[in-house]
Amino acid sequence: MRKKGNLLSLIPYYIWILLFVIAPILLVAYYSLLDLHGHFTIENYKNFFTSVYLKMTLSSFWYAFLITLFSLLVSYPAAYFITKLKHKQLWLILIIIPSWINLLLKTYAFIGIFGNKGPINAFVQAIGLPKQQILFTDIAFVFVAVYIFIPFMILPIFNALDKLNPALIDASRDLGASKFTTLRRVVIPLTMNGIKSGIQAVFIPSLSLFMITRLIAGNRVITLGTAIEEQFLVTQNWGMGSTIAVFLIIFMLIIMLFTGEKRKGAVRNGKTK
């Protein structure tokens, strides 16, 4: 009796799954098989395997790799040190607060900071170097992306480190392992799940960034996300856009397969605590 009532409460939820989870995926798959005039074709897929799109995919992966690598390099030590602080939960909140500030505003800040008359250039000139063009370069793009993703990388790593039993570290040290060996053979392997979640939380969004590429990289960097946005909203070629989306979904599944835990962790970004 009780069961029946509860299952009734699933009706709106099932409608949501049908309309907003299953239908959109099918629609993207369907549109990827249409040309500009709505005729069935596999032209879009052929197009994707031409050098233009392959190069773009490759460079998108390369940037996503760089962004993930640098976020990891910055975040791991930071997360590690935070676990050693006295009020670590409060410090963690402080790390996460910037991730709650509207993404657009943070990106906008860098337009000022990296600008020709911004503080970075003022500093460069103060130490006697010529003015640099920083905005609209790929270095600026990677920097801003890393800046934005750091909290999302720190959070899962912090959670993994926090769960680590300190007795294991003591044991390792007692048995004669150096600090570095302990880190390499004990701490990092045991927090691998956190690292993987972090990589997943950074790599996939990095592939699909499109707003930062426009505002900071000035269209010098084209990610898969930028390409999709352009096909959908600028050239209005929904077929090609959907084809790129299909490949992005496939890449996403592959990445999740590599970085997935057995138990699904809730880490899309810092907010999903």
Next chain:
Amino acid sequence: MEKLSKKSKLYLAFVFVVLYAPILFLVFYSFNSGDSMTNFKSFTLSHYKDVFNDSRLIVILINTVVVALLSALISTIIGTLGSIGIIAIRNRKLRNMVLSLNNILIVSPDVIIGASFLILFTMVGVKLGFTSVLLSHAAFSIPIVVLMVLPKLQEMNSSLIDAALDLGASRRDVLTRVILPYIKPGIFAGFFMALTYSLDDFAVTFFVTGNGFSTLSVEIYSMARAGVSLTVNAISGIVFFVTLILVLGYYFISNHQSRTGAQK
């Protein structure tokens, strides 16, 4: 516990400075009487006045807040009811499948959500604007609410429900007086998350917003593409302040709850 060395403290301080500097930089120049983010002339509040005198911006601000509140409300209701239903699914395979479907929107990149929703709305014939934005925001928030509420339901002892039923409670009573009060913290967290996801969203909104309707993120994007305007800085000052209050408020409330409940 070992103490942190000077070097590691310095490193942490550096990370904090880098994380906060851009935001403070923005807020700092929002008080600049000049018109760029370069040299600070003198202190002024005129850019804040500009924000409040610009009726278009005010409408956009109201739009953003209304969409956030409504979408959070809708997603909290559907998500909570859904979680109560999911818990009742006896078939393990079916339940796991539903949970996997639930997580699809959480891991999907925003661009794909935006693009596929755009196709969906065009196909079904929903006019792009307030409705499409509201529906999209509610749609991508529902799985987050489920993730917040489900653990609370799982930790709830089912004998509580049996006891209530044995003592003569109706099904309605069980829901409103046993289940809902128990999972209230989860519902509250879910609502809060949905709210911030909606406020923060740019990519999905950008795809489904059409011409006449705009939210804060989309508006900032078009302003930023046009170049530096200290009005945006003033907006960021307001946003930073509101965010700080929200996050700290949330932190203290949830901390208070966990303290009155089990010690963390």
